[in-house]
Amino acid sequence: MNNHIKAELLAPAGNAEGFYGAIHAGADAVYLAGNKFGARAYAENFTAEELVRCIRYAHLLGRKIYLTVNTLLKESEFAGLYEYLYPFCEAGLDAVIVQDLGVLKFIREHFPDCKLHASTQMTLCGSWGASLLQSMGVSRIVPARELSLKELTVLKQNTGLEIEAFIHGAMCYCYSGQCLFSSILGGRSGNRGRCAQPCRLPYSVITDGVKSKNCYPLSLKDMCTIEHIPRLTEAGIDSFKIEGRMKRPEYTAGATALYRKYIDRYYELRENRGLEEAAEIYRVKKTDWKCLTSLYIRSSVQDGYYFKHNGRDMITLDSPAYSGNEEAVLAGIRERHLAEALKLPVRMKAVFQTGRPAALTIQRAEVSVSVSSDVVQRAERHPVTEENIRKQLTRLGDSIFRAESVEIDVSGDCFYPLKQINELRRRAVAELEERLLSENGYGKAVTCRKAELSENKAPGNRKGFRHPGEGSPEKGFVFAVRTIPQLEAVAEETGSGMQNIPVRLYVDGDLLVQEWETVCRLCGSASFSGGIYAALPYILRESDRSYLTQLYEKVQESSLFRGFLVRSMDGLGFVMQREKAIPCRGDAGLYVWNRSALREMEDMLEGFCLPYELRASEQKALLNGLPCEKVVYGRIPMMITANCLLKTTDRCRNHTEGPRRAASERQRSKSSDRLVLKDRLDKEFPVLVNCDHCMNIIYNSVPLSLHRELSGWRECVDLRMDFTLESPEEVKHLITSLRSNMAFPESEYTTGHEKRGVE
Template sequence: MVHRIIKEAGTMYKIPELLAPAGTLECIRAAINGGADAVYFGGKAFNARRNAGNMDEKEMTEAVALCRQYGVKVYVTLNILIKDEEFEDLVKDLNFLAGLDIDGLIVQDLGLIFLLQKYFPDFRLQTSTQGSVYGLEGALFFERLGFMRVVLPREMPISEAAMIAEKTKVELKIFCHGALCYAYSGQCLMSSMIGGRSGNRGLCAQPCRKKYQLRDADNRLIKEGYLLSMSDLNIKERLDEVAQAGIDSLKIEGRMKSPEYVYAVTRAYRETLDAVDGEGKTPSITEKELAQVFNRSFTDGRLFGDMQVINDVVGRNRGILAGHVIGCENGRLLIEALPDTAFSKGDGLSFGEDSEKGMRIDSLFDLKGRPLASEKPGIKVKVPSRFRVPAGTPVYRNHDARLTRRLKSESQSAKPAGQQTVCFRLKLALGAPAEVTAEAGEQVVTRVSDITPAAAQNLPLTCETLSGQFERLGGTGYQFGGLDADIEPGIFLSKGELNALRREILEALDAEQAEEKPTPVVFSLDRELPAKPEVQRPLLSLEPADKAGFQALCGLAVDELVLPVQDLSRPQDCEAPIARAHECGKRVLLAFPRIMDTAASARLKSNLDAFCGLNHDGILLKNYEVLSLFQSKPVYKEADQSFNLLNALSMKQLREWQVEGGVLSPELSAAEAAVLAKCSAVSCVLPVYGRQELMVSANCVYNCADKQCENCRRYRGWAALIDERGAAFPLRKDTDNIIHIYNGDVLLLKEELKRQKYIDKWRIYATDEGHEALADVVSYYRNALDNGVFGSVPGRTGVRYTKGNFKRGVE
């Protein structure tokens, strides 16, 4: 239960809600037994862990009933991007969820937000981490929108989170334990572009857990390993500071993890939170056991000042150090266990710091080759192995069979939710219609029947006879909770009449409960979407990666230029570039940084009037922070592709937010983009050329030993990540030390654009092209717009072109 206590004079502590993951009913029980205050789970579709077990409607109904039985809150995840053709099925799911007693929905898609606020206003909404809120202004935006809770980014320090808690009323959630994404959540397209499996659609293939080389612009090797693989978050020892910060909810990651993992992590955090609350007991889950269930090495993250949270040595669960190899003979490894470690059959082992090789212990022997009957710590053992491992290699145990058996037993003691209990009251008198009342939970129904008791000829009616008939509830969905009868002596009713009374009152109870459920929403996407005329000639727009050389771009044959604003404290720096662009007949949109924390937003806010006073033609919005600040300003606003605009309802939501244009998601296929644009409520911008940004991250891939990240001026410019197949991904670190990773192949749309009749603007993205190469690209598209002919593809040495997801879309 979330509550406040005064720990010491002048300090307010808030014990946050403990929110546990649940991919299955077994995980629900594990979370309850572990001491969770709340759980989050998804259905079979529309959630960001589509490869988790997930639950069908029957299982979700049982899960909610079980949570209610134990006083645990329930949040349902609908946190993926939605395709237009999926909204009918989504509305069916929402009608089902509206009839459940859940405590909120976790969402990211703008179209879904529109749908929920217009047609399902009773749902309480929370942002998903995929929703990409970066600071105070983003939290305030969703507070004004009526959301109950906002999740803060895993890159945010606890001091900033505490400040946001002081300045907002909306509830705040942070991650406390589990896997960390390399990129800012919701801003990763790497899995999508490589294999069509979209992280925004719940199917991330985890390319960040693969091996890479990092090479500089001259192809010299800088480093190699699991360069994007993050350590696992663990802030269990910092919960006292979290309580001081005023955070409302702590989220454990892991809907694809086992029930044993859910139980162990939840129990460990429950016990620590109770200790912070002054209710400390001897921990039942040790630090070693917490590390054993799953870890890629632990960090307390950027939340508590760890600026280098990449573990480039290992990309998978390594478990904990258990011993060392001391030899190998006749197909068996000789292993010496650590003094506190006893190996068991069924244990999983991995070898070396990188844990590249691994095995399961199928049998154990002593050094004389005799089977071990008992498990003893610290001894030397032989285990059969298909491969040799050099002596001295550290041995890690990544699965502890004995611990797993114990956790499995402890995690499943919560009984399945029983049937609803019903209690009866009867008033029976000679010659008077029978009066029957049924009570189930808060529902009470009374009916006066046509059945009338007669005078008893032999055996008068008794309470025992009544109970015997009313207990017969098989197949009704109820269980008998008791009967209270007011019976006039000497009356009689047959068993058939009693059964009829029972059926009659239960049917009335069912009907009453059915009436309580909201009327299903009938939704038609076509009715919501406007008709739009064909666009005769789209504008041609150009966005550079930074403002260097911006004025030289003014001579190119584009209609519009995007001016990146790098110093939020100096709006005057924009005056000359804007003036030059206007002299050349170009529109100019200002683009503020894609990632803006609270401090950056504050700098922009203090100069907001000055930026509004510049003679520009609009703002390209890259985050909710900038949208929050400019929403009410009378200026053209365009939402960039970072808003993940995948459906037509999302464009209607933009209109509700006073945004007049939107850049279509690069995860749309050509057919999907055409359908969306045809019925868009705002103007549509389509990326047609450039290196597509796959990841944007605060985690420096260089991972230097000196760790002077705040003041770092190293490694500026371009480098490349090389994957295990030899594919290269250009990479740059910007002036704010944010890492940008791009697709190795360059997007180039051409003839297929002729079928896009409703696109208002084509956008070219300039990254690493020289001025001459970029001029060729602009001429290529200018000619297509002016003359309807694309001509020869602009040639660049060593560059391959791609249609990206425009050809295939994503799953």
């Protein structure tokens, strides 16, 4: 039997009504946002005053509050972060959920008593990244929703970190934190809480030249796991998280109440009947199932990725629209959980005896306080009555208490002003609240440091790297390739007139594993004075462990390779955990949006890539620190997905149906690994189907091309070209254009966020 502490039920709240509904329905904790830095910018959210009141209210009930600061912050926004967080941390905020590594560093240094939870926006898929974040002060992680229950169990066992996992609500098609679709197309960034949800729009899929009908291939069904509570519980998940800060309070309260009911029921069954029998007899009533699936649900539900890697049955192909809510169900939820505030019953005992101080005792369960006041006088005309006293004492108003019983011992001829009775009650209530807060673990002094502490380092084993040739003003070119023909073209071009310019090369890790000898021969015949690096996959999961070990050993043993290009916290964590220090460079998706994030990464990376979503002026605020490069040409990866468009609209062509396909399968034509996603405006988005890691990469319909902006960057950064779908001829032409200050040969292109940035 799993003997871990009872799992926490964590509910969302987009406004105060949703918060009280979640608490009244039985949530152990609530996650919410203030009016800044939350990944649901269009939710109503909370004012500072509301949020402080909610924190105190929750703590009086023994519940917890987690604040979402789970967006990426620009350098200019850090000036207001301390003042924003201070009142919440002073009020005893239980934790902050973060995405930005700079924010993580800031909170760790300025609010060291506040717990740090790593958001699902960090795209954590393995114990490598989780362990690295643990060394940075993180106590809990919210892993990627794409992980299986088995993977979560292994993650828990390997790290000992608290695991917070989604159990109900909407599902993103892309790995959270890696989606740039809404950002690049419309300027509304998911990394800033402003996603326009292009995944809920219709598309067709072109496979081998055959076009599917228009459907909704990127729209996942909502998750509902209430029938799997026994299995989730025994897997050791610490916190069961309900999605939905943008949804109505009735949804929050209704979903919370039903999950509360069945979580409690399973624990009761397990205690009384034993583990095996409890799991066998656990059932969800049909009426409860109907109620739950009628609350703001897309057409039908599924159980997420807990028991499958992907599948057509997970998609709302016909319609992404929400089903209608039954008004009778909503009315019932409002009556039970939203109509009245939750009050704690207290017992009151008052003594008003002539010649003695007035006294009042208030007791809540085992906690009681007693207060006294002025001596009770003898009445000259109108003595105070028991009814007068009772009326004043039970006027508990906006407090969290209600009088369950009132015992009054009063002299028949005494006088005591009603105003002083009210003051006696207020004092007693205030003292009882403080005692309850103390009993629930709150009320201690909070450490807040406003002074700059940027030189402080996180704990843990860190390996410092330095840029080769650091201090040299000379900048060069960087190329990334994923195919042998592209590598051949780059090798040829770099061997003809570019030897004296610092050049760095990134070779796709999958290509290295599959074509090691050919890659080494080609790399050995060319000159890359800045070093050759193996590019790790965007996503790394437990199933990639042997792949990573194989790739690491090849790179470590080869004199040709300098290090790794890492694209995730898991990739960085994997390399950092190796005994031998091998240099790493961070890709654009390992987000560095501010100088605090730069300082957090400077001992782990020898360089980084400027992010896609900052405008040029915002990117330049990050220069003169850790050496950096900038992508000036390439297809922007808009989505990295565990679900597969090929499997959804046609069939899985990996006969092993797993994250590894046989060598014979890998040798087949690479053209069949490519699809096209076509939107309602006839824009075509190339899709790379990677069966080695069982994921899709959806690229932008046109390449990023900054050929008109090069003059402003040549002396500042290394200029990088990413080759993904290009032919050898296109690669050669592009390199020639870059070297000769010519326009890149593209009739259609985008400059991305170079000038506009994101909100």
